[in-house]
Amino acid sequence: MRNGELIGSYIVPVHPHTILVPEQNEGWSRLREAYDTAAQRIKDSGADLLIIYSTTWPSIIGHQIIADPNPEWVMVDHDFHDLGSIPYSFNIDEDFAHAWDKANEKRGLKSRTVAYHGFPIDVGSVVALKLLNPDNSIPAVIVSSNVYANRSETTVLAKACMDVVKATGRKAVAVTAMSLSNRMFTTPIEPKDDRIHSLKDDEWNRKILEFLGEGRLEDVGQLSRTIHQQIRVNKVVAFKPMWWLSGMNQNRNNLTGEVLAYEAIHGAGGAVVHLDPTPSGTGDKEYDEDDVEYFAGERNVLDAEHDVIVEAESITEPVSKAIETNGPALWEPTESEDSVNSNAAPKPVGAYPHARRVGDLLYLSGVGPRQPGTNSIPGGPIHDENGNPLNYDIKAQTQAVIDNITRILEEAGGSLADVLDVTSFLVDMDRDFQGYNEVWAETLGQVGPTRTTLAIKALPTPIAVEMKVIAKAPATD
Amino acid sequence: MTKGEIVAGCLAPHPPHLVYAENPPQNEPVAEGGWEQLRWGYERLRESLADVEYDAIVLLSPHWQTYVGTHFLGLPHFKNLSVDPVFPNLFRYHYELDIDVELSQQIHDRAAEAGLATKMMNNPDFRVDYGTITTGHMFNPGWDKPFVVISSNRSRDYYSVEVMQEMMMELGRVTREAILASGKKVVVLASNSLSHRHFTTESAIPEDMSKEHITSHAMHLWDMRMIEYFRTGQAQRIIDEMPEFTEQAIAESDGGGLTWLLSTLDLPTYPGILHGYGTIIGTGNAIVEWPARNHKEA
Helix, strand or coil: CCCCEEEEEEEECCCCHHHHCHHHCHHHHHHHHHHHHHHHHHHHHCCCEEEEEEEEEEECCCEEEECCCCCEEEECCCCCHHHCCEEEECCECHHHHHHHHHHHHHCCCCEEEECCCCCCCCHHHHHHHHHHCCCCCCCEEEEEEECCCCHHHHHHHHHHHHHHHHHCCCEEEEEEECCCCCCCCCCCCCHHHCCCCCHHHHHHHHHHHHHHHCCCHHHHHHCHHHHHHHHCCCCCCCCCHHHHHHHHCCCCCCCEEEEEEEEEECCEEEEEEEEECCCCCCCCCCCCCCCCCCCCCCCCCCCCCCCHHHHHHHCCCCCCEECCCCCCCCCCCCCCCCEECCCCCCCCCCCCCCEEEECCEEEECCECCCCCCCCEECCCCCECCCCCECCCCHHHHHHHHHHHHHHHHHHCCCCHHHEEEEEEEECCHHHHHHHHHHHHHHCHHHHCCEEEEEECCCCCCCCCEEEEEEEECCCCC | CCCCEEEEEEECCCCCHHHHHHCCCCECCCCCCCCHHHHHHHHHHHHHCCCCCCCEEEEEEEEEEECCCEEEECCCEEEEEEECCCCCCCCEEEEEEEECHHHHHHHHHHHHHCCCCEEEECCCCCCCCHHHHHHHHHHCCCCCCCEEEEEEECHHHHCCHHHHHHHHHHHHHHHHHHHHHHCCEEEEEECCCCCCCCCCCCCCCCCCHHHCCCCCHHHHHHHHHHHHHHHCCCHHHHHHHHHHHHHHCCCHHHHCHHHHHHHHCCCCCCCCEEEEEEEECCEEEEEEEECHHHCCCC
16 A cells, blocks of 8 residues: 555635625635635545544543544534524544544544534534535544643644554545634624724734745744734634644645635634645744654543652653563573674574574574663663553664664674565554654665565564564675 | 512533433433532532522523624524533433523613623524533423523633623623513523633543542632632622632633623622532532522512
8 A cells, every 4th residue: 555645734714604605795705715726626636535623623531533424413603603504414534533543542642533423513624624525525534622732732643643644545635624813803793894803913814824825834833822822812722723734744844835815704814725745945944842753741630649740750751761670581692503693782582593694695583672781772662561551762763673783784794785685573553664664764775675564463572673684694705 | 560580599510421420311321320419419409499489590601602792592492412522422412492582582682782792593403502401401400491591702712801700790780680670580590610620531431430539739729719708608709809710720710600690699798508519520510509589689
């Protein structure tokens, strides 16, 4: 299967005016036309999945993901109920929803799927899906905006989503249903009188759109807190969608952006923006925040016996850590004719050599990332001595495996360039394949051996990756 | 016409867990109980009013959130399925409720005359929010009284607690005037919690009471402070401290319900009756009755 990818991103407004009464205001009409343009572009792109992050669906227990394959109901807006009702019937990719939920869990997030008859899908999602996918030809998935989530949690949510996009080979489009400035008029207005609530809101909106038009999505993400303070009503759901959308786009700042429309909806800033992944060459970010891979901030608040200090201790960061004494015993490598053993490689966990020479070939025993001498695991072990899962860095582990292979080959008088064939074993293919693959591409991928990658249940030590190598044997005298 | 009367005002919180734990036939999920302290509190409230005659219930729910003014349900009958968007695993309730449209319109009109932005909600497809349904069920599970349902104008979000209080004091005043002018006997309900910091995880068995407690000591202190004011008739102090309480306890009083309730009762100086207090997924919830019928003006 080909690797999945994000083939486009859109920012769209949430209020029902664009679907119910676009003809009542020229601006609403232009937003509707931009919505229609976006829908056509999505259709023409060959997208096979729409992913909606909606700011009008707040959640508390982590993030929630719609998993009802065909939710149907009639939606009425809490404020604009006099504009009419919106019947909906959507085509939801329940398999993707469940996979995303599982991927969230693997990255330390709390989330759950929702598949109940009559569940009230929020106005932002309903408007976005009705207008972007009018014939329901593209399966969709909808995720809530967690009121307690900050940047790290929202970024990791995006990365978990992309784990599934890539693993399932999807051509996905990401959509944030949101306002820019969200300050509406607090009294009814005539449609003809609609405008952005204040000049200050309008100026901020235009600055945001200037950035987005230049494809500088991550810059907007990093300004989210400032933007929220300046032009957002202090509702519980902050200006988070830019964090999520930037995370979906690998926190890039050089996308190709186009603002299709920008207008007021009852005073709030509504825009339709298209962000294409094609590099625009715009440039680097002004500054950068930590790039979080795993969310470790959840407090174990349900357990009254633990206070905050204990909870803080339970937060696990990927660190190089020695295997505890209750791991498998370490052995001296066995010596035999044609065996190759190295003091620079980690000791075996059984009676076998590091490698064996047979004719023109070297057969290496399975090589993991443990470090010789300390037995520590770069990137951290995958679980503690009690079996509790830990966060770990697959890239660091993969690099350490390749370093160990190099040491063994050098002991035999060769080098990494001699590798002919590799069988790799991963304990968590969904989580780790991408990171493993990136390190591979930069190292053994430059050498060009054949490769087979397998998912397995466990390895003898708490590591995530091991490689079995066949290499050319250096010529002997 | 006989002068109308507010027979009681109640703080009547709406976490759906309470309905879930009651296992009424209208709710789809099934529970093994839980949150008994609060459910018994609602029992005591119902018993307190069992022999009191009244015509309608006027309720302000923080989960019908409106940003363009204050809205009122304006059709005589609503029937639908209410699914909590946050706890759909607990609350999927088939409801039917009647609206006292006449009284609703009267309060609406007086609020509009007082300069508040208002709107009647006349769309028959509208789903009544789960806060209204939860409080409605726990207060009156027989659903045999008509309601006036008032939205929560999020003026606190737009401006400040102070502005919210100004508007809710005014809305409470006109609500009281409309009730007195209507000739009807009415119970007014503010459907909100006190401290409102949730847990962000849920136990495998939601009704596992070994996992239930307040989220922090500070939240507990604020809740007890408010309850002390409730029990000693210090409504003005509640109003005065509302900005600090709302900010520091992340209190659901931000929706305006508590201020509105106290205003409809003309800032009572008599003690409120604490029928129950308990936490729900970490939030603080009190069931309090101000028996206004026993404190009529001379």
